[in-house]
Amino acid sequence: MFRLKRKFVINRLDSGGLITNYYCTSKCKHCLYACSPAWDRQYIDAETTEENILKIKSLGCRSIHIGGGEPFLNLDGLTTVVETVCALGVHIEYVETNSSWYKDKDSACEVLSSLKESGLSTLLVSISPFHNEHIPFYKVKGVMEACRTVDMNIFPWIMDFYADIDAFDDKDKHPMEEYTNRYGPKYLRRALKTFSTVLEMTPYQEILSSNQGGCVELRNVSHFHFDLFGNYIPGLCSGLSIHRDDLGHEVSPEKYPLLHTLFYGGITGLFDLVSDKHGFKSSERYLSKCHLCLDLRRHLVLDRGLEYSELQPLAFYENA
Ligand code: SF4
Ligand code: SF4
Incomplete structure (x- = not known):
């Protein structure tokens, strides 16, 4: 008896996201997509957003998240993405942010109110010692406060580190060395283990x-991404891509x-x-x-x- 060879085809999508840009203010040690300020400042346009979303819909998925890079580095671009996705009848679970764009409460409330009007209801706010190496914590706290003021839902990712980070001066960035000095040499390992299950070489x-x-x-198909170039990125396999138009075959x-x-x-x-x-x-x-x-x-x-x-x-x- 012979076994049928399983087929390599993506003909259904369950849950995933849209990558609006790869450039970022930070260069976090754990970043899956190797985002950083070194990338070109390219941002997804309305046409690519629409084509990606239509493909996602055609394969049965009706709900996505939006991430980067840092999506808030192009506010007009982000507004267009939110409006385009909503207009196509796809629910936005959340937009991710590292909060680097925060200046003061009033301007943050203005930005978030405007996105809320465009259809956004939840913000994923990144909270980790890796982010704190690049972004002072007062910005993260400021964005969360602004969310509460304009009644935008907050998805804190993740709260486990909040108290550890908040123990430092929130006006400054803090390198990992400060964390290991304060919390012990195993702190980096603990932090890394939160984002990756394997640490042994x-x-x-x-x-x-x-x-x-x-x-x-x-x-x-439970953690896919489409990016600004029309690439479909399977699961956690960053750097591997199938062109959007080749899905379904x-x-x-x-x-x-x-x-x-x-x-x-x-x-x-x-x-x-x-x-x-x-x-x-x-x-x-x-x-x-x-x-x-x-x-x-x-x-x-x-x-x-x-x-x-x-x-x-x-x-x-x-x-x-
Ligand atoms: S803030 Fe997010 S996108 Fe930017 S480098 Fe860090 S993990 Fe990557
Ligand atoms: S293709 Fe396989 S080995 Fe390569 S990144 Fe994906 S899961 Fe890992």
Whole structure:
């Protein structure tokens, strides 16, 4: 008896978000998309927003969040996004912000009231020691206060760190070193563990031998993103992209050879391919198969200068 080969196709979407921009005021250590001030100041336009949302709707999803980068760095752009998404009948769960744009209470209330009128009801406010390395905490507290004043819902992400951060002078930024000095050497580890479950470095051979199957995560539709370039980014696989217009069809091995290899052959398949054909020399240890996957892809883009439509956006590799 033979088993049918599972198909690599994204023909349904459950839950995800829209990336409006990759540039950011911060460069947080844990940022999945390697956002930072080094990115070009490009922001999603109305047409791309509409095309992304129509695709999301056509695949059965009626509710999204909006994030970046820092979405508030282009207020007109953000207003257009909120209005476009609402006009297309898709619910916005929340917009994410790091609060760097806060100047004073009155102007923050004005910004939030205007977005509320456009259809936004909830703001996700980032609260973490990683953010506090780049943004004074009074800005975060100010944005939360402004939300309460204009009756905008707050989704604090995450409250666990609030008291630790608030113990420092809120007018200044505070590097992680100050946290470890105050809370002990294990503080960074605790903070990182909140955002990532794996912290141990493992020999690459062990990672390969314990991950023999294909990467079914590529078909996970419960945490997808669409970005300002029309890329669909599966799950937590940042730097891997399928063009929006190719969703709903089987992923082509000709157009997406690396994704195909990862889906059917997993990290071992990609490792063999990049080692044999492109001279990849691995480090001894990695945090996870995804850490190794990123190093393999970085080798193709940066060391070999190869162009793949599935390794997008290119600037991700330059900034990761
Ligand atoms: S504020 Fe958010 S988008 Fe910006 S670098 Fe930090 S985690 Fe990334
Ligand atoms: S190994 Fe690569 S493709 Fe597989 S889940 Fe991790 S990032 Fe995604």
